Amino acid sequence: MSPFARYLTNKVFWYLLAFIAATALNFFLPRLVPGNPVDAIISQMAQGGGASGEALQRVYSTYIAEFGLDRTPLEQFGAYLRNLLRGNLGTSLGNYPASVNSLISSALPWTLALQLPTILLGWLLGNLLGALAAYKGGWVDRGAFLGALAFSSIPYYGLAILLLYGFAVALPWFPTGGAYSFAATPSLTWVFVLDAARHYVLPFSSLLLVVVGGQAIGMRSMAIYELGADYVAYERALGVREGHIVRGIFRNAVLPQITGLALSIGALAGGALITEIVFSYPGLGTVLFNAIRQNDYPVIQAVTLLVTVAVLVANFLVDLTYGLIDPRIRAAQSGGA
Amino acid sequence: MLRALWRSGRFRVSVSLIALLVGVALVGPNLSDANPRFAVGGRYNPPSAGIWLGTDAIGNDVFVQLMHGLGTSLYIGLVAGTVATVIGVVVGTLSGYLGGFLDELLMGLTNVLITVPTIVILVLLSVALQNRSTLLLGVIIGVTSWPWTARAVRAQTSSLKVREHIDIARLSGAGTLRLIGLEILPYMASYVVMAFVLQLSNGVLNEAALSLLGLGPSQSISLGRMLQSALQGEALRVGAYWAILPQTVLLSLIAFSLLLLQSSLDEFFNPRLRRR
Numbered sequence: 090m091s092p093f094a095r096y097l098t099n100k101v102f103w104y105l106l107a108f109i110a111a112t113a114l115n116f117f118l119p120r121l122v123p124g125n126p127v128d129a130i131i132s133q134m135a136q137g138g139g140a141s142g143e144a145l146q147r148v149y150s151t152y153i154a155e156f157g158l159d160r161t162p163l164e165q166f167g168a169y170l171r172n173l174l175r176g177n178l179g180t181s182l183g184n185y186p187a188s189v190n191s192l193i194s195s196a197l198p199w200t201l202a203l204q205l206p207t208i209l210l211g212w213l214l215g216n217l218l219g220a221l222a223a224y225k226g227g228w229v230d231r232g233a234f235l236g237a238l239a240f241s242s243i244p245y246y247g248l249a250i251l252l253l254y255g256f257a258v259a260l261p262w263f264p265t266g267g268a269y270s271f272a273a274t275p276s277l278t279w280v281f282v283l284d285a286a287r288h289y290v291l292p293f294s295s296l297l298l299v300v301v302g303g304q305a306i307g308m309r310s311m312a313i314y315e316l317g318a319d320y321v322a323y324e325r326a327l328g329v330r331e332g333h334i335v336r337g338i339f340r341n342a343v344l345p346q347i348t349g350l351a352l353s354i355g356a357l358a359g360g361a362l363i364t365e366i367v368f369s370y371p372g373l374g375t376v377l378f379n380a381i382r383q384n385d386y387p388v389i390q391a392v393t394l395l396v397t398v399a400v401l402v403a404n405f406l407v408d409l410t411y412g413l414i415d416p417r418i419r420a421a422q423s424g425g426a
Numbered sequence: 427m428l429r430a431l432w433r434s435g436r437f438r439v440s441v442s443l444i445a446l447l448v449g450v451a452l453v454g455p456n457l458s459d460a461n462p463r464f465a466v467g468g469r470y471n472p473p474s475a476g477i478w479l480g481t482d483a484i485g486n487d488v489f490v491q492l493m494h495g496l497g498t499s500l501y502i503g504l505v506a507g508t509v510a511t512v513i514g515v516v517v518g519t520l521s522g523y524l525g526g527f528l529d530e531l532l533m534g535l536t537n538v539l540i541t542v543p544t545i546v547i548l549v550l551l552s553v554a555l556q557n558r559s560t561l562l563l564g565v566i567i568g569v570t571s572w573p574w575t576a577r578a579v580r581a582q583t584s585s586l587k588v589r590e591h592i593d594i595a596r597l598s599g600a601g602t603l604r605l606i607g608l609e610i611l612p613y614m615a616s617y618v619v620m621a622f623v624l625q626l627s628n629g630v631l632n633e634a635a636l637s638l639l640g641l642g643p644s645q646s647i648s649l650g651r652m653l654q655s656a657l658q659g660e661a662l663r664v665g666a667y668w669a670i671l672p673q674t675v676l677l678s679l680i681a682f683s684l685l686l687l688q689s690s691l692d693e694f695f696n697p698r699l700r701r702r
Contacts, residue, residue: 103534103537103538103541104541106534106538107537107538107541107542110538110539110542111542111546114542114546114547114550115546115550118550118551118553118554119550119553119554120554121554121555238682238685238686238689239682241685242627242678242681242682242684242685242686243678243681243682244631244634244635244677244678244681246634246635246638246653247674247677247678247681248678250653250657250662250670250671250674251671251674253662254662254667254670254671257662258662258663258665258667259667265662265663266663352540355541355542355543355544355545356543356544358543358545359543359544359545359546359635360635362545362639363635363638363639366638366639366657367638367657377549377639378638378639378640381549381553381639381640381641382640384553386553389549389550389553393546393549393550396543396545396546397542397543397546400541400542400543401541401542404541
């Protein structure tokens with residue numbers, strides 16, 4: 090087997106294992122809730138007085154059948170997996186009879202639109218800024234470092250709240266929440282796109298700034314480390330052009346930063362979900378929040394599963410890229426997971 | 427060593443900030459016997475002479491709540507940080523020192539837990555545990571965040587264990603636990619302290635994140651719970667900045683000062699990170 094194939098097999102094995110563990114956690118943890126989750130929901134619905142006895146009975150039998158609560162836990166897990174494989178995430182408890190699939194699919198595009206560009210652009214900008222700070226030194230470095238440290242230490246939701254207050258309330262330049270105006274209906278017209286863009290600015294920038302800050306700090310210390318390395322002094326002594334040296338430093342320092350990207354994706358996903366709540370952005374974070382409030386287990390499980398799968402896939406893609414460009418993996422054999 | 431550390435401006439600033447925050451959290455709630463859950467005014471009364479930071483959505487005194495919330499948040503962070511660091515150090519040293527099958531097993535577990543997003547495990551655990559005390563919440567956060575520490579500690583341990591003084595101790599008949607405790611841990615104490623500092627900040631922030639999702643401590647006032655109720659009460663949209671900005675700033679300040687402390691320690695203990 091070629092070194093790259095071995096590296097890949099190793100990675101695939103670990104990701105599959107992580108996926109199985111997450112699916113099992115996803116299934117078994119909510120079942121630790123004392124008593125039968127369906128009973129709890131039904132009694133809550135009955136207290137709320139929103140549903141008639143007949144409707145409750147219908148909801149009740151739907152869930153007992155769907156969760157297979159009359160069967161053994163292992164059989165239930167099997168049923169859960171079979172449904173997952175068919176792409177059926179079940180029925181929402183909170184928004185009966187809406188299917189979880191429909192709730193998720195209307196929220197997913199907003200979350201993707203928020204997260205994908207922040208990850209890619211934030212990583213790129215952060216690394217450029219970090220490398221610049223390390224290379225220039227002096228006040229550029231001090232300014233960039235303190236700024237990056239401040240932005241990367243402010244929690245996602247903290248920055249979101251500060252931006253929301255500063256640029257939507259104190260200075261009413263942007264809307265205070267949502268992904269588009271109440272009056273608008275999603276369509277591909279200029280009016281709607283502009284409206285959506287205005288709603289996008291604040292949540293997007295709040296996530297971007299945190300990612301840029303975190304990546305810049307990492308890149309700065311990697312680049313300072315490389316700048317102090319012997320090969321740089323040697324190249325300088327030989328009179329190698331500065332541009333060439335900088336390229337070498339950047340290439341060496343950027344490799345660990347690619348791993349750093351993989352590691353920050355999970356945190357970013359979590360942070361972005363909560364940022365959505367701050368801005369009432371209609372993505373998965375808001376769906377999760379509403380589901381938690383209503384003890385809507387099928388929806389909670391669907392969101393956590395989806396976030397897990399997305400993070401695992403993103404991590405895998407980063408690892409794949411890493412394997413393709415790391416000369417050590419290309420040349421030699423694989424390392425640990 | 428402390429005197430040398432004290433020369434670092436970052437270290438001085440961060441330690442003073444942390445001391446101030448802890449001091450306020452310890453003294454604050456005892457300054458007056460005001461009940462943080464007692465309404466002293468109407469919905470979102472602006473700051474005034476008697477009520478320094480105004481009132482929240484249900485008329486509670488924001489300043490009094492803040493004093494109690496700060497302590498709760500720091501306490502949850504401390505529990506989470508301690509739990510995570512202890513598990514991380516135990517798993518990391520055993521895995522790194524003993525090697526073999528145990529190492530494979532523990533590191534497999536660690537890698538799986540690192541890959542699954544923390545927020546997912548946190549949400550699932552918190553949903554399963556309906557009645558969450560501050561202690562329980564700290565433990566939940568701690569048991570989800572140790573893998574980072576474990577992985578780093580293992581790397582340190584396996585590079586330390588080939589040193590000569592370990593062989594000498596082993597030859598003189600020291601047991602595994604004694605060896606790890608006396609010959610390995612002291613050599614990475616600075617590292618463990620730095621990891622602990624990061625875990626503290628992680629714990630405080632995760633509490634707030636969980637609270638914002640509606641999974642905060644069931645009975646106590648924490649900074650996260652205050653943040654959540656202010657957001658749900660539309661404090662920002664009605665312009666009641668006093669009910670939402672103070673806890674946001676405090677949370678950011680806690681995270682910033684801990685990160686600053688960690689970075690100053692890092693520069694002190696890893697001279698290669700300093701410019702030549």
